[in-house]
Amino acid sequence: MAIKTVMVGLATCGISAGGEKVYEAFQKELQEGADFVLRETGCVGMCYREVLVSISNGAQESYLYGEVTPDRVKRIVAEHVQNDKPIDEWLVSGADREVGFFDKQVRIVLRNCGVIDPSSLQEYLQSGGYKAVERVIKEMTPEQVIKEVQISGLRGRGGGGFPTGKKWELTRASVSDKKYIICNADEGDPGAFMDRSVLEGDPHSVLEGMMIAGFAIGADEAYIYCRAEYPKAVARLRLAISQAKKQGLLGDNIFGSSFNFNIKVKEGAGAFVCGEETALIASIEGRRGMPRFRPPFPAQQGLWGKPTNINNVETFANIPWIILNGGAAYAAYGTDDSKGTKVFAMAGKVKRTGLVEVPMGMSINDIIFKICGGIVNDKKFKAVQMGGPSGGCIPASLGETLIDYQQINKTGAIMGSGGMVVMDETTCMVDVAKFFLAFTQAESCGKCTFCRIGTKRMLEILERITEGKGKEEDLVTLDKLGEQIKIASLCGLGQTAPNPVLSTLRYFRDEYEAHIRQKKCPAHVCSPLLTYTIDQEKCNGCMLCPRSCPTDAIIGEKKLPHKILQDLCIQCGKCFTVCNQDAVIKD
Amino acid sequence: METNEKEFKPFNVDIWKYDGHAGALIPLLQSAQDTYGYVSERAIDYISHVTGVPPAEIYGVVTFYAQFRTKPLGEKVIKVCNGTACHVNGVKEIANTLTDELGINYEETTEDGKFSMVSVACLGCCSLAPVVMVSNETFGRLTPQKTRKLVRDLKRK
Numbered sequence: 001m002a003i004k005t006v007m008v009g010l011a012t013c014g015i016s017a018g019g020e021k022v023y024e025a026f027q028k029e030l031q032e033g034a035d036f037v038l039r040e041t042g043c044v045g046m047c048y049r050e051v052l053v054s055i056s057n058g059a060q061e062s063y064l065y066g067e068v069t070p071d072r073v074k075r076i077v078a079e080h081v082q083n084d085k086p087i088d089e090w091l092v093s094g095a096d097r098e099v100g101f102f103d104k105q106v107r108i109v110l111r112n113c114g115v116i117d118p119s120s121l122q123e124y125l126q127s128g129g130y131k132a133v134e135r136v137i138k139e140m141t142p143e144q145v146i147k148e149v150q151i152s153g154l155r156g157r158g159g160g161g162f163p164t165g166k167k168w169e170l171t172r173a174s175v176s177d178k179k180y181i182i183c184n185a186d187e188g189d190p191g192a193f194m195d196r197s198v199l200e201g202d203p204h205s206v207l208e209g210m211m212i213a214g215f216a217i218g219a220d221e222a223y224i225y226c227r228a229e230y231p232k233a234v235a236r237l238r239l240a241i242s243q244a245k246k247q248g249l250l251g252d253n254i255f256g257s258s259f260n261f262n263i264k265v266k267e268g269a270g271a272f273v274c275g276e277e278t279a280l281i282a283s284i285e286g287r288r289g290m291p292r293f294r295p296p297f298p299a300q301q302g303l304w305g306k307p308t309n310i311n312n313v314e315t316f317a318n319i320p321w322i323i324l325n326g327g328a329a330y331a332a333y334g335t336d337d338s339k340g341t342k343v344f345a346m347a348g349k350v351k352r353t354g355l356v357e358v359p360m361g362m363s364i365n366d367i368i369f370k371i372c373g374g375i376v377n378d379k380k381f382k383a384v385q386m387g388g389p390s391g392g393c394i395p396a397s398l399g400e401t402l403i404d405y406q407q408i409n410k411t412g413a414i415m416g417s418g419g420m421v422v423m424d425e426t427t428c429m430v431d432v433a434k435f436f437l438a439f440t441q442a443e444s445c446g447k448c449t450f451c452r453i454g455t456k457r458m459l460e461i462l463e464r465i466t467e468g469k470g471k472e473e474d475l476v477t478l479d480k481l482g483e484q485i486k487i488a489s490l491c492g493l494g495q496t497a498p499n500p501v502l503s504t505l506r507y508f509r510d511e512y513e514a515h516i517r518q519k520k521c522p523a524h525v526c527s528p529l530l531t532y533t534i535d536q537e538k539c540n541g542c543m544l545c546p547r548s549c550p551t552d553a554i555i556g557e558k559k560l561p562h563k564i565l566q567d568l569c570i571q572c573g574k575c576f577t578v579c580n581q582d583a584v585i586k587d
Numbered sequence: 588m589e590t591n592e593k594e595f596k597p598f599n600v601d602i603w604k605y606d607g608h609a610g611a612l613i614p615l616l617q618s619a620q621d622t623y624g625y626v627s628e629r630a631i632d633y634i635s636h637v638t639g640v641p642p643a644e645i646y647g648v649v650t651f652y653a654q655f656r657t658k659p660l661g662e663k664v665i666k667v668c669n670g671t672a673c674h675v676n677g678v679k680e681i682a683n684t685l686t687d688e689l690g691i692n693y694e695e696t697t698e699d700g701k702f703s704m705v706s707v708a709c710l711g712c713c714s715l716a717p718v719v720m721v722s723n724e725t726f727g728r729l730t731p732q733k734t735r736k737l738v739r740d741l742k743r744k
Contacts, residue, residue, distance in 0.1 A: 016712050016725030047714030190670035190709035228617070228654055229710060231723065269613055270653030272708065286612030286640075288651040345713060347672035353714030385671065421671045421713075435674050439708070445651075574687075577680060577731050 002057040004036045004081050008068075009052040009114060011043035011200040012232050013193075013354075017050035018069065025073035026053075036081050042201020044114025046101065047354035049092055052114070055080055066092040100370050101352060106333060106359045108341050109194075109317045113201030113355075118236055121243040124204040130249055132320035133211045137255045142172060145216040149319070151327030153339030158184055158275070158312030159390065159417045160492070161405050167309060170299040171217040174307035181214045181222035182303065182310040184280060188227070188272040189388030190439065192419030194343040195313035197355050199226070199233035202317065203240035207250070209316030211261050212323060217309050220260045225280055228267045237265050272389075272443035276491045277302075277310050279445065290445045291491035312417070314343055334360030338404045338415075348385075348421040349376045358403065365399040368422060379424040383507070387416025389436045389443075390496035392503025393429060412503040414496070428525035429508040430515055434462040436500035440493060451494030454485040458501060466526040470516035478505060524586050527571045531587050534575075536561040538583035545575035545584065612640060612648060616655060625656040653708070661696040661703035663741060665689075666720040670709030678717040682706075684731040685719075688738040702741070 008014070008023045026038050044052060049066030053076070056062040063086050065076065072090065079085045107113075116123040124130070136145055150165030171179065183206060187195040199206060210222050226234050241263050244250040252260045266284050273279045274289040281303050283289035302308025318340065322330045331339045338360040344367065347353050351373035358367060364384060368374065375381050383393040392413035394401060401407050408415050423432065441455040458481050461474050482498030482505075489495045505512060514520050521529040534545075534554075539561040546554040546562060553569040556562030564575070576584040615638070619630040626649050635642045649655045667682050682704075686692055689702050696703040712718045715727025719734075726737055 012710075012725070013712055013714055016715055016718070016727050050714075187711070188708065190674075191672050191713055192709075193711040193713055196711045229707065267614070267617060268652075269617065269655060270708075271651060283613065286648070288648055347713035347716065348675045353672075388671065419671070419713075421675060423675060427675055432675070435671070443708075572683075573680070574683075577684075 004055055004057045005039060006036050006081065007039045007041040007054045007056075007117070009043060009050065009054075010040040011197055012230070013043055013047040013197075014050050014052065015232070019051045021070045022051045022053065022068050022073060025070040026077070029073060029077045034077050034081060036077070039117040040119065041116065042113045042118050043197040043355060045105075045110060045197075045355035045357075046092065046352070048352045052092070054114075055086075064092040065090050100373075101356075104362070104366065104371050105357050106341050107357050108321045108330070109198060109205075109314050109343050110201070110355065110357045111321065112205060113197055116202070118201050118203055119239055121204065121240070121247060124202070128324065129204050129320075130208055132323035133208050133215070133249075134255055136212050136215055136323055137257045137259055142216045142218065145212060145323070146172060148327040149216075149322060152318075152322045152330035153327075153334070154315065154318055154322065154330065155338065155405065156311060157314035157318070157342065157417065159189075159387065159414065161415060164311060164315055167299065167311070168213060168216050170297070171219075171307050171309040174300050176307050178221070178304075178306045179217055179219035180303045180306055180308040181210050181217070181219045182280065182284070182308055183210055183222065183224040183316055184275065184277075184310055184312045185224050185226040185230075185233070186268045186275050186280060187230075187313070187417065188275045188443075189390075189417050189419050191345065191347050191385070191388055191421045192417050193345045194355055194418050196227075196230050196233050197345075198313050198317050198343075199230065200236055203233075203236045204244065205317045205320055206237075206313055207240055207244055207263060209311075209319035210263060211250070211254070212319050213309060213311065213316065214261045215259055217307075219309065220262065222261065222263045223284055223303070224263060224265045225268055225274070225284060226265060228269060234265060234267060241265070271445075272439070273445045273491070273493050276493060279491070280310065281308065288445070290447050291493075293490060314418070335402065335404045335407075337406045342403060342415070342418060344418045344420045346372050346420050346422065349379065349424040349427070350374070350422040351376055360404055361402050363400050363402055364394065367403070367420070368399070372422075375422065375424050379426065381422070382425050382427060383423045383429065385413075385421040385423065385432065385500070386419070387414035387496075387499070388419050389440045390414060390492065390499060391416045391419075392499045393423070393432065393507065394503075395507040397507075412499065412506055414499070426523055426525070428466075428521050428523035429504045429511050430462065430466055430521075431523075431525045433501045433504045434459065434466055437462060437497070440497040444493065444497070448489045448491075448494050450485045450488035451490075451497060454481050454488075455494075455497050457481060458485075458498065462501070465512065465515045466521070467528045468515070468519045468526075470512075472516060474516065475505065475509070475512055478502075527573055530571050530573075531566065532564055532569060532571065532573070532575060533585045533587070534562050534564055535583045535585055538581050540581055540583075542581070544578045544580070548574045548578045550574065612638060612645065613652075616645070616649060620655060623659075625659045627657075660705075662701050663721055664703045664705060666705050666707045666710070667693070668710040668712070668716070668718045668720070669706050670711075670713060670716070672713035672716040673709075673718055676716040680731050681717050681719065681729050681734050684734040685738065688735055 010019045051068045053065045053068045146168045154164045155161045271289045274283045276291045279289040279291040298308040343357045381396045383395045394411045437459045444451045446452045482502045541559040553565045693706045718727045
């Protein structure tokens, strides 16, 4: 019997679901004499089934367990690891409820995530790692590399969608004694976590992509600008860099050539605007991360005034695959306008939350229903938010829209970095717009007046509307201000900040109007517009709600139905939260 | 805000010497905050002395980035994720529960200095929303009931 390998998913999602305790439980089994190899791995994408554990003997046979707890470890080791009897009822792949999660995906960026041990250079090498950069250095010219990337049709995956090959060509064309590569790992969009997963699950692929870019444009020094909120990703990157250095894959005379390349990690300090290229550069240089006017573009004058090529994590992770399989193979996936695959972080009211990688050209409905199993509690799908604070909400009626830069732009949303937050009938669209605007308002660096003050005014209007103090002319003002902010802002943050408002105004105007005219929140979210009452049939008079009420608005004797005095009620919702009889009605 | 002269232990300034670029300013500030829990005036003066960057400029950088604090925080910092997924999944109720249990709002510290509550943009655990993080440990899929229990457990520790 071959010795089995047990891999525990220990990306941030796995750890927060208790992965480390599961890992320790397996370690204990090892100490007690069980015979198997224990490894950690990154995120396979099925965050909704964490903690995930895969058990394999050799390459062909692999079993995936979901929702593993430390208590389950003993039985898994005793039955599966020692006696070759997989425990069907705990297997993810065993039951047919998982059909469709993987078979519609095409995994290029996530090819190694959840498969290899990210802390092992050896495993990355065994899966074909650093073969692409070796080929590039030994067999290709920089021009050929750029050509290949151009053929692939790859566009920047961070949100901008600028053709990667073109960007490289421009930076290559800049004449300078020194050039830089920067990897933008400042994944700031709330609701997006694919870059984190790649960094945690397959850090070497990003390093390799950066090396290839460095070779192509003639840079020998690189920075990874990573969010400080991702401690695990930073640690894995640092480890990967030191491993690659030790192996001679980074440093001087790589693969015996004259190509030198070094990578440093810079931790961000928490500023959303630093996702913008010129702000990111300012931040690395140790200044306030404020964007500057372009041109000159970073390709001409970037870090320390030298030509700099900035790409995002996912973009770099695509590169080794493109070199090994050819640009044409990559371009075979997708639509005329958008090639290859895109990773999406699925969150919100969808059954299977996690990471999916799909070929461009798949419909939004297919992702949500066929891959992710539809909406939680089978409620009604209302909208999906794409592109985070820069994007917009695509209503369910446009669910057949294809994943394609142009098609998505037409809806008023953007492809963005890949966050998809799914919303159902219990999500208030005015509240969502307010949420995003509050975010961009707080993150505006303050340089441009329209962004700094305009977003503030828009936010005030939205706050008023959700408090039931909206006026009829507010919607016109929102539209107008939104258009002005878009035109008069310097960087992407300001230019796109009004999008969440404008797109919800476009598709969900009736909800805004209900807030303003009827003073009602149809999704029952905006608390000042709600009325709380107690169902006299259901209430058992347990006294929980009168005790929780901060304004003593609830009256009633013990064991007799309670009542809410409406003129004292401040709609805080505490009674609704504490009631365990579902007797408090929200309307 | 002032740190006692005797207690002031210089943090890792080698980063600066190593890099030689002004770019080390942020790592220096991060190192100061790691050592003291916040960036004190004394630390700013010290960094200014080492780097030659004027204190006003350093203060400008400190206040620009969300990560840096100019006041000490409580022993346990409860980071409440206010990302999109957490928002949609009702993090507001979680925050209200925390406020109820601890008597503090965002950016406040309890009088006994035990707890601080801060709002963070996104912890990246969207699939477990709503999420809070206490001293680098993440607690996901929270309900008001679970939150109340969490706070009581933390208080007992």
